[in-house]
Amino acid sequence: MTLQQLKYAITIADSGSMNEAAKRLFISQPSLSGTIRELEDELGLDIFLRSNRGITITPEGEEFLGYARQVCEQYSLLEDKYVGKQSKKRFSVSMQHYSFAVKAFVETIKLTDSDEYEFAVHETRTYEIIDNVKTFKSELGVIYISDFNRRVLTKLLSENSLEFTPLFDCDTYVYLWSGHPLAKKSIITMDELQDYPCLAFDQGKNSFFLAEEVKSTFEYKRIIKANDRATMLNMMIGLNGYTLCSGIICAELNGDDYVAVPLKENEKMTIGYIKRKGSSLSHIAGIYIEELQKYGLVL
Secondary structure, three states: OOHHHHHHHHHHHHHOOHHHHHHHHOOOHHHHHHHHHHHHHHHOOOOEEEEOOEEEEOHHHHHHHHHHHHHHHHHHHHHHHHHOOOOOEEEEEEEOOOHHHHHHHHHHHHHOOOOOEEEEEEEOOHHHHHHHHHOOOOOEEEEEEOOOOHHHHHHHHHHOOEEEEEEEEEOOEEEEEOOOOOOOOOOEOHHHHOOOOEEEEOOOOOOHHHOOOOOOOOOOOOEEEEOOHHHHHHHHHHHOOEEEEOOOOOHHHHOOOEEEEEEOOOOOEEEEEEEEOOOOOOHHHHHHHHHHHHHHOOO
16 A cells, blocks of 8 residues: 555545546546555455446445545645655645634735645535544634534534634624614614524534534524525525624625624624644644634634
8 A cells, every 4th residue: 555545545535536536646547547446456445436427435435535634644744844844835724604714714825935835725514624624634623612512512523533622702693784674783683583584504414513503493484504605695685684603704705795783692602623632733724723813802
């Protein structure tokens, strides 16, 4: 088994097809297929199932790829630390749909002293954030914990050998567009929101304990689920929809057409990051965390 074979397998998994992976790796498809077959023969298991429709990762393959990502990530860390300062800088973070976390990512890139880098940001579901950090796809994950979800999330993180570090606390706000009938109010109640659609990020089949919004068990008259921030913002304007958030507005990214109004039925949120237990943070991860902490100072 070689490091190259591990990287090839990871690229195939990320690409979703042999042909696309071969293009990314600048090798022929038959050569790539042969290399993976040799790896599978050595391991005594199938990493991928091939069909006319493409490839599917087997359960055994999923487990193997998790370990492969760890090996490749550790190699990259060793390379960055010991091979020399001219090596390409790498950093990846997964996050719930926070514009301030994206802005912190942007500022981190600006502060990175390197001519070459490979960065990645993943705005995604809570469970996928946990999985991304567990499997070394991301070094950090940005989530929130509250009294409501603390027990479940703490258990889930522990089971995946992850740890949560708090950054700052914030109250619950109603996030809506500036033309909304309630936008001028100094405080909003849940009763006043009942005539408007609540917008929530879709968590798939996972528990409401993983919801990005507080009050996930509230009986909303109208609720619409989406999976990206752009769609959410469009529905705020088109349908007078709203969502519940931390109150940290990033006008530089979302524009100044939106406001955050305090919710009367407040629920405290603790914004923080998750990482693998016992792991040391890279220099770039440290910069990113410092950028995140700045938002706690403006609350």
